[in-house]
Amino acid sequence: MDKPTILNAFNDRTKNTLMETLDIEYIDVGKDFLTAKMPVNSKVHQPYGQLHGGATAALAESVGSAASNFFIDNKTQFINGIQLSINHIKSKREGVVFATAKNIHKGRTTHLWEVTIVDEENKLISIAKMTNIVLNIPKK
Numbered sequence: 336m337d338k339p340t341i342l343n344a345f346n347d348r349t350k351n352t353l354m355e356t357l358d359i360e361y362i363d364v365g366k367d368f369l370t371a372k373m374p375v376n377s378k379v380h381q382p383y384g385q386l387h388g389g390a391t392a393a394l395a396e397s398v399g400s401a402a403s404n405f406f407i408d409n410k411t412q413f414i415n416g417i418q419l420s421i422n423h424i425k426s427k428r429e430g431v432v433f434a435t436a437k438n439i440h441k442g443r444t445t446h447l448w449e450v451t452i453v454d455e456e457n458k459l460i461s462i463a464k465m466t467n468i469v470l471n472i473p474k475k
Contacts, residue, residue, distance in 0.1 A: 373434070384428055
């Protein structure tokens with residue numbers, strides 16, 4: 336598949352989900368990465384007007400989970416996140432953040448991702464590591 340087709344497929348899957356609520360949009364994909372963006376506005380603020388760490392974590396987990404789909408048979412398998420560790424480095428009040436997932440380990444049953452979240456000036460906002468488990472779709 337070509338890049339626009341892949342990105343459209345990922346974005347179509349976000350309808351009626353947390354990703355749609357947070358306005359997360361997949362914007363770039365390559366051989367070893369997937370990138371999404373999320374606007375920073377009152378929708379994702381904590382009470383002090385800064386980007387909520389939970390919204391940042393949701394962005395990181397969304398990108399890390401979606402990226403694992405490149406390595407599975409989507410007809411017989413699916414991905415569940417089983418661990419997320421995130422460090423918040425810098426606060427953000429407005430604009431956009433970009434999350435890029437890069438694979439660290441691609442096993443038969445687990446995938447490990449590093450997800451970096453940066454702002455429009457490529458300044459590091461947060462960094463996360465995420466582990467996914469590959470599960471078989473139950474037979475009916």
